[in-house]
Amino acid sequence: MIKWFFFLTLFVSLTSQALAGPKPDITKLKPHEIALSARPVHFGSNANVKVFGNLVYRSGFIVSSPSPFWGGLSGIAISKDGSQVALVSDAGFWAHLNLTYANNRLQPPKTALVGPLQALGNKPLKNRRDRDAEAITLLKSGKFFGQALISFEGNHRIGRFSLDKKGVKGPKSYLRYPFLRGLRGNAGIEAMAVLRKGKLKGALVAIAQSRKDKRGNFIGWLVRKGKIAKIRFTPPPLDKYRITDAVGLPNGDLLLLERRYKFLTINMRVRYVSQKELRSGRPIEGKVLMEANSNTHLVDNMEGIAVHKNKQGETIVTIISDDNFNGFQKTLLMQFALMTHGKSALRR
Numbered sequence: 001m002i003k004w005f006f007f008l009t010l011f012v013s014l015t016s017q018a019l020a021g022p023k024p025d026i027t028k029l030k031p032h033e034i035a036l037s038a039r040p041v042h043f044g045s046n047a048n049v050k051v052f053g054n055l056v057y058r059s060g061f062i063v064s065s066p067s068p069f070w071g072g073l074s075g076i077a078i079s080k081d082g083s084q085v086a087l088v089s090d091a092g093f094w095a096h097l098n099l100t101y102a103n104n105r106l107q108p109p110k111t112a113l114v115g116p117l118q119a120l121g122n123k124p125l126k127n128r129r130d131r132d133a134e135a136i137t138l139l140k141s142g143k144f145f146g147q148a149l150i151s152f153e154g155n156h157r158i159g160r161f162s163l164d165k166k167g168v169k170g171p172k173s174y175l176r177y178p179f180l181r182g183l184r185g186n187a188g189i190e191a192m193a194v195l196r197k198g199k200l201k202g203a204l205v206a207i208a209q210s211r212k213d214k215r216g217n218f219i220g221w222l223v224r225k226g227k228i229a230k231i232r233f234t235p236p237p238l239d240k241y242r243i244t245d246a247v248g249l250p251n252g253d254l255l256l257l258e259r260r261y262k263f264l265t266i267n268m269r270v271r272y273v274s275q276k277e278l279r280s281g282r283p284i285e286g287k288v289l290m291e292a293n294s295n296t297h298l299v300d301n302m303e304g305i306a307v308h309k310n311k312q313g314e315t316i317v318t319i320i321s322d323d324n325f326n327g328f329q330k331t332l333l334m335q336f337a338l339m340t341h342g343k344s345a346l347r348r
Helices: 002-015 178-182 275-280
Strands: 032-035 037-040 055-064 073-078 084-089 093-098 111-116 133-138 147-152 157-164 189-194 204-212 218-224 227-233 242-248 254-262 265-273 287-293 302-309 315-321 332-338
Touching (some): 073 147, 073 315, 189 254, 265 275
Antiparallel strands (some): 218 227
8 A cells, every 4th residue: 555655656756847736826825724634644564663773653644634725845843842843835835833742642733823934024925936945943942932044945045034823924034145146946955954062053054955066975064153164965875865854953963854766666764963973074974863665664755854852851853744735645744753772862
């Protein structure tokens, strides 16, 4: 069943972008609540298997809605306790969810507050090329309602936005980083993360989706106190993954979410990068914590990753997929507990 479902998914994903569904028009969208339907799913083909590399599957859902303003979800940010989630869509809208838990398991979300992303002065994003939001990251650890950075493709930019209980407000400003001027087409800043601890605390990591150097390393930038350093991520040999998101861990290190399209298969990977490697100046290899594919796992177009700590001190990894607004793909919302050296959480 999993393999057949994702054969259809891949047919759409691999043939042409033109087969993606139409994106909703946000020009008249006002913030409002929409109904969600969440169907529980298993991550692996064997429901009894919960451990996948260094991640332990906790719970997950296929989340759908009758509203057109649900889909294309490319970036996710989560509160310190995991109770609040902000999402951005490549159609130019945001979504806010309140999450609840029972026995350390995420419960099905029933509603979401949605609204349009805006331009400076709370003006609407009239041009479609201005709406392609790809990543969101909170500026301050532990403060969900406050400032967040949101990156966009097409018209490549990073904006400083405000989050409150009524949703995402228009940007306060755009960050004028020189590297943004060199980005082209659908190859912009796909992944962003703020480092939460250590010597690089507060630094922004921004990674371009398809920008590579002559040796095939993916290019990103480390921004701290007004200084910008280029960083390079070395993929393993014969690797065709793309970095789709990143998140700063409580201990100051970094997680990368990666996706690969291969004939009849979608692959996803979670890679761990230490802050020491980020500071080294050398190409960054990291460590693969988990790798999965749509032949044996419930994997779709995974594009957003976030982390929080639960009451037991475990680091919980939340991953969401982009359904491309077509009926063959799904919005997956999944949570895993992170294991390190046999333990169920990073406790450093």
